Amino acid sequence: MLRNSAWDARHLGYFLGYACWNYFDTLGMQRRMDYLTEVNGSTLVGHYTSRYQTFNGLLVATRRRVFRRNPDNTVDLSLSAITHDVELIRCEETQLPP
Numbered sequence: 001m002l003r004n005s006a007w008d009a010r011h012l013g014y015f016l017g018y019a020c021w022n023y024f025d026t027l028g029m030q031r032r033m034d035y036l037t038e039v040n041g042s043t044l045v046g047h048y049t050s051r052y053q054t055f056n057g058l059l060v061a062t063r064r065r066v067f068r069r070n071p072d073n074t075v076d077l078s079l080s081a082i083t084h085d086v087e088l089i090r091c092e093e094t095q096l097p098p
Contacts, residue, residue, distance in 0.1 A: 022034075029049075029052055029059060029061075030061070031048065031049060031050070032046055032047065032049070033046075033047040034069060043081075044070070044071065045066050045067065045069050045081065046066070046067050046068075046069045046073075046075035047064065047065075047066045048064065048065045048066075048067070049061035049063070049064055050065075051063040061086075062085065062086045063084075063085050063086070064082075064083070064084040064085075064086075065080045065082070066081050066083075067079070067080055067081060
């Protein structure tokens with residue numbers, strides 16, 4: 001079942017507070033986030049972030065993949081449930097609004 005609803009900062013705070021367990025690499029970058037999608041059928045998922053790029057000194061994961069997770073915390077990598085690639089455009093300092 002798909003649910004479409006607008007999220008605001010309160011929704012995000014609630015979600016991050018109850019649902020997420022994070023895995024970081026040796027450089028401190030998030031690589032995996034585990035959570036239970038209670039709002040979408042209580043599915044266990046492993047959410048992978050990768051392809052980090054730097055934008056004005058900020059590291060941003062430009063690829064996200066979400067896979068179903070088994071009760072033992074292993075992830076079924078054979079089928080990605082959600083894929084999300086982010087395309088960001090680099091701006092020169094002079095192009096930024098005042």
